[in-house]
Amino acid sequence: MRVLMLEFNELCPSLMDRFIAEGHLPNFERLRDHSLAMVTDAEEAPPNLEPWIQWVTVHTGLPYAEHKCFKLNDGGRLKQRRLWDEVGAAGGKAWVCGSMNAGIDPSAFAGHFMPDPWASEVEAHPEGYFKPYLDVVRAYVQEHSGRPQVTPLMLAKFIRFMVANGLRYETIVATMKQLASERRSNVKWRRAMILDRLQWDLFAAIYRREQPQLATFFLNSTAHFQHFHWREMTPDIFLNKPSEADTLAFRDTIRAGYENMDRIVGKALDLADDRTAIVLATALSQQPMLTYEDQGGRQIFRHHDIDQLLNFAGIDAPHEYRPVMSQQFLLHFEDADAALAASEKLGSLMLDDGQPVMWAVPEPATPNIVNAGCLVSANPDGATVQAGSSGRQMAFDELFYPLEALRSGMHHPDGLFWISAPGITPREVEEKVPLTAVHPTLLTLLGLEGGEKSAPSFLTTGHAAAAVENPRPLVA
Structure with missing residues (x-):
């Protein structure tokens, strides 16, 4: 059996139920109604x-x-095999x-x-293959100043x-409509969904060409x-109400995100054949962030210009930003003393x-790298x-600028985990499942129970049988 896993980061069980019930997510509803549907528990609390x-x-x-692995980029240094390494082995x-x-085991x-x-810290495979794509996407995703460093040559290569690699006519049309709409109204936030379309086109083209045993697609x-x-x-x-203009502009933003992902679910269902398991995983979810309301809400700040900030701090050692x-940003220095x-x-x-103003700490495993950001x-x-x-003195707003709106969503340990596969009876599991059960369960679907990880698969435990003994029907 093949496995196609949709990794839709932090979608919320409560919002999923709400939007399905309101009729906004027909493809999510179709997938759920044909799935063993579970809620996972990350079993962690902040800051983890x-x-x-x-x-x-x-x-x-x-x-x-x-x-x-506590920070982004820690994963690339982890030696433990992932699901995809077990497939390759x-x-x-x-x-x-x-x-x-993520990372891979090259062996x-x-x-x-x-x-x-x-x-x-991680190289793509095959080496260099995705560089034209990643160069442009990283420029837009990692920089929030509205001035991504994208040259005409980079765009041409992209x-x-x-x-x-699969660019569809409908994605071109959607992109042109998005750029035209930005001239008339405040809808620049929708650009993120154009990136989703582009990434799906790329994913689907390579999936059709390579027919992999395991495919993961993250958004x-x-x-x-x-957030x-x-x-x-x-x-x-x-407590801190949005302005009337912001409410009008952004009240449906979250639902639009779910609807955009619902469209991709429909394409994934069309892409899979009768030997393919479709899996939805979100790892965790979110809830409203109310803990900073007495301070006026939580605002995130980022530096305007890294050279300006480092010069102000008196840092002139050679580095890579x-x-x-x-x-968050990383500074790579020539040695640990400079870092x-x-x-x-x-x-x-x-x-x-x-x-x-700042946190700034050398990475324990790589002490020549400083992990930093505005506090x-x-x-x-x-x-x-x-x-x-x-x-030296300088006005805070000359060094830093606020990112978008006040932060209003925070992480929650519940996540979605749905499995639609031949031989799997559609059921809703009422008891929460530990997030650690996802990996061995996917190995079971792939026929690889003998992988490095020895924890039992959810599909083969008595715990699973007890949890689904009296399932509720999946009715919207």
């Missing part, structure tokens, strides 16, 4: 409740206490399309591997690559919408009230930043 932690658990079966091929915080992997757009757009637009969707539960996600000195200078930046979470109106003992 992050997607770049939970997706490593999905792919390896290891809890965070064992894999210890058994003689099969895999197609990994954007899975988060076992066979097929195509494209890392997530925030990865800076278009040529996409034409050779993050709706998770991003939930920033829950406030506009349900303003009544928030690599943006990651949100306000330590830079981390101390960034860490010494203070607001005039004594509040630290400030509320707008410091008119504040000045002090640069350590040098006496």
Whole structure:
């Protein structure tokens, strides 16, 4: 049996039920009604409740206490085999399309591997194959200033690559309509869904060509919408109300994200044959973020210009700058001493009230790399930043700018895990399933129960039988 896994980051069981009941998600409803449908429990709490932690658990079966991948890019250094490595070791091929915080075992992997757009420590496979695509996507995803560093040559290579790898006419039309609509109204946020279309075109083309035993397809757009637009969707539960203009512009953003992914579910159902299991996994989900409302809501800030920030902090050692996600970035120095000195200078930046401005720490496994970002979470109106003992001062808003709206969604340990496959009776499992059960369950579907991970498959345990003994029918 083949497995096609849709990795839709952080979709929420409650919102899924709501939007299906309202008739917005016909393809999700069709998939659920033909699935063994479960809710997973990540069994973690903040600060260990992050997607770049939970997706490593999905792919390896290891809890965070064992894999210890705490940050994005940690996954590339993990030596534990993933699902796709087990497939390769058994003689099969895999197609990994954007899975988060992932890596491969070169001695076992066979097929195509494209890392997530925030990865800076992992190479694609075959080497260089996805470079025209990743160069452009990373420029847009990692930078939020509205000034992505995309040259005409990069765009030309990107278009040529996409034409050779599945670009569809309907995606071109949707892209042109999006660009035209941005001239008339505030809909730039919809660009993320154009990226989803492009990534599906690429995924489907390679899937049809290679017919892999395992294929994973990761999307993050709706998770991003939930983080920033829950406030506009349900303003009544928030102390800090959105403006009338923001409510009108963004109240349906989250639902639009689910509807966009519903369209892709329909295409996945059409793509699969009768020997293919369709799996939906979200790893975790979100809930409204109400914990910062008495502070005016949580705001995330990112530097305007990395050279300006480092010069202000007094850092002149040779380095390589690599943006990651949100306000996070990495600085690669020539040695650990230079990295330590830079981390101390960034860490010494203070607001005039004594509040630290930055976190900046050398990576334990690679001490020449500094992991850094802005710590400030509320707008410091008119504040000045002090640069350590040098006496330099600069206005905070000259160094940093706010990312989009106030953050209004936060992580929740519940996730969706649906399996639609030949021989699987559609049922709804009422008891939550540990997230660590996903990996061995997928190995069972693939006929690879003898993989490195020894935890029992959900499909073969007495726990599963008890959980589905009296299932509720899947009726919208």
